[in-house]
Amino acid sequence: MSTIDVTDQDFQEKVIDSDKPVIVDFWAVWCGPCRQLSPVLEEIGEKYSEKVTVAKVNVDDNPGIAAQYGITSIPTVFVFQDGEKVATSVGAKPLHVLEKEFADYLN
Numbered sequence: 739m740s741t742i743d744v745t746d747q748d749f750q751e752k753v754i755d756s757d758k759p760v761i762v763d764f765w766a767v768w769c770g771p772c773r774q775l776s777p778v779l780e781e782i783g784e785k786y787s788e789k790v791t792v793a794k795v796n797v798d799d800n801p802g803i804a805a806q807y808g809i810t811s812i813p814t815v816f817v818f819q820d821g822e823k824v825a826t827s828v829g830a831k832p833l834h835v836l837e838k839e840f841a842d843y844l845n
Contacts, residue, residue: 740783744793746802753793759819759843760791764809766798771830772813778833779815786844790817817843 744752744762753760763779765772776794783792797804797812807816807823817825817840827839837844 741792754821774830
């Protein structure tokens with residue numbers, strides 16, 4: 739699998755303390771656009787595995803981290819680098835759009 743699941747408990751370890759950029763997808767099972775975005779993020783995870791980690795946070799199961807980052811609409815995707823949020827994308831988007839938005843972290 740090219741993505742990792744992250745929880746309120748291990749967010750610090752897997753995302754904030756990561757030595758490479760982490761693309762974090764805030765999603766929920768009932769969210770249609772989240773299901774559309776999921777295979778796109780899987781592809782990014784496979785294609786750019788040397789450059790980034792792709793992580794998924796289920797907002798229903800992990801309300802703490804979602805609240806901490808003010809997630810009000812899903813899917814919301816953040817890029818974290820060196821413990822800081824450095825990019826944001828909201829909504830389901832095709833691969834080429836996300837590759838362009840996140841180019842600084844993928845190349």
